[in-house]
Amino acid sequence: MDCIFCSIAAGRVPAEIVYSGNRVLAFLDVNPIHPGHVLIIPKRHSRDLTELPEEVLGELMLATQTVAAGLVHSLDLQGFNLFSNNGAIAGQSVFHFHLHVTPRYPQDNIRFVHGTKEYGPGEMAAVGERIRQAIRDNVSSKEQ
Numbered sequence: 001m002d003c004i005f006c007s008i009a010a011g012r013v014p015a016e017i018v019y020s021g022n023r024v025l026a027f028l029d030v031n032p033i034h035p036g037h038v039l040i041i042p043k044r045h046s047r048d049l050t051e052l053p054e055e056v057l058g059e060l061m062l063a064t065q066t067v068a069a070g071l072v073h074s075l076d077l078q079g080f081n082l083f084s085n086n087g088a089i090a091g092q093s094v095f096h097f098h099l100h101v102t103p104r105y106p107q108d109n110i111r112f113v114h115g116t117k118e119y120g121p122g123e124m125a126a127v128g129e130r131i132r133q134a135i136r137d138n139v140s141s142k143e144q
């Protein structure tokens with residue numbers, strides 16, 4: 001499989017690595033929103049968050065916290081964004097799960113442009129129930 005992030009994790013493609021753990025790697029995005037924009041990936045290929053193995057999740061979030069603190073201290077940040085695009089429709093361009101950590105600066109004019117919607121009568125409860133049911137089904141299928 002030709003995956004650029006697998007190649008980076010395997011050391012076949014160079015990257016500016018800032019953190020390496022047992023199952024997780026963090027390196028600078030080559031097309032940063034700001035210098036210091038970091039990508040955090042599982043070393044083993046997972047397409048998106050829903051495919052990420054449980055044993056990777058904890059290490060990945062701990063590494064994210066460590067890297068974010070490193071960004072805040074080294075770049076003297078007042079804040080940062082944490083985000084992940086999952087699926088082409090969400091803007092995912094490399095189909096190996098990654099979390100972005102991006103520095104933010106005053107007046108940097110970066111924003112998510114969106115309009116909010118309103119639920120119709122009963123719609124919020126119905127959507128909530130669909131999601132709860134899917135979560136229950138998924139949890140019970142994992143327990144089997």
Ligand SMILES: [Zn+2]
Nearest residue numbers: 003006045096
């Ligand atoms: Zn990969």
